[in-house]
Amino acid sequence: MLRGIAMTLYPLPVEIRSYVIHKPRLKxxxxxxxxxxxxxxAVQINQMIYRNVLDLIRLTGYEENETTEVQGSYExxxxxxxxxxxxxxxxxxxxxxxxxMTYQRGLTFDVNSGHHYTLAELFRPSAPYVAFLSKDVARQIQEREIPTLEPFTAIxxxxxxYLTDKSLVLFYDLYQLAAYVYGFVYFPISIYALQPLMDEQSPLNKLYY
Known part of the structure; x- marks a missing residue:
């Protein structure tokens, strides 16, 4: 009985399977x-994932240059x-x-509908999320002493x-914010700090407890 209640309150993770695109010089x-x-x-989610994988492969120039070697994975x-x-x-x-050169995409979905969330859709309509998140990113840049290529103004x-169980993680691609040696730059922000931007429809509410 208790097990059944727990499964109702906390739906089980969706099942994931790994697939491979394997070609000469590419895996x-x-x-x-x-x-x-x-x-x-799943149909919508899988199509979106696959399209993004192909887009990332194209960015490497694999099709244009026969000496380009490509590897890819996911988390x-x-x-x-x-x-x-x-x-x-x-x-x-x-x-x-x-x-x-490494390229990365973050994708977040509702597994019931297959909807792919944009950053704006995590918050209530008209919420000043850009200014709010930019202030936190600016603070982290200063505290972590990240040497940006250009003065940071806003996200x-x-x-x-991407989302974790209790954080929204913003990230910048190589060369976007800092020099190549710094790699991807990540800025985790607690979902509890985002409460002023949320409403009942926000997917972040599902992670709030």
């Missing part, structure tokens, strides 16, 4: 939702409370280049992100 592993309970939503950042958040990462190296309205 990219990516996730797909493989769960009969969410079969309809599941959140898979609970009927939310799925993940990152896709693809690395490409072209012979003769000083170094390779983008569609800033890349």
């Amino acid at each position: 990219v592993i990516f996730p797909q939702v493989d769960d009969k309970k969410y079969a309809h939503a 599941i950042k959140l898979n609970e409370r009927e939310l799925l958040s993940l990152t896709l990462t693809v690395y490409g190296y072209t012979k003769g280049a000083a170094h390779g 983008a309205p569609d800033q890349p992100f």
Whole structure:
């Protein structure tokens, strides 16, 4: 009896299966939702994931240069409370280049509907989320002494992100904020700090307790 109640309060994680795109000089592993309970939503989620994987591969120049080698993988950042958040990462190296280049995407979904969330959709309509999040990012840049390539002013309205169980994590691609040596720069922000921006429809509410 108690087990049944727990499963009602906390839906089980959606089932994920790994797939591989394997071609000469290319091996990219990516996730797909493989769960009969969410079969309809899985179609939309899987198509979105696959399109983004192909986009990342194109960014490496794999099709244009026969010396480019590509590897890719993924990380599941959140898979609970009927939310799925993940990152896709693809690395490409072209012979003769000083170094390779890594590209990353963050994707967050409602596993019931298959809806892909934008950053703005995490908050109530018209919430000043850009200013709010930018203030926190600016604080972290100063506290962590991150040497930015240009003076930081604000995040983008569609800033890349992913969710963990209790944080919103904004990130910047290579060269976007800091020099290559610093890699991807991540800014975790507690969901509890975001309460002033949320309403009952916010997916962040599912993680609030």
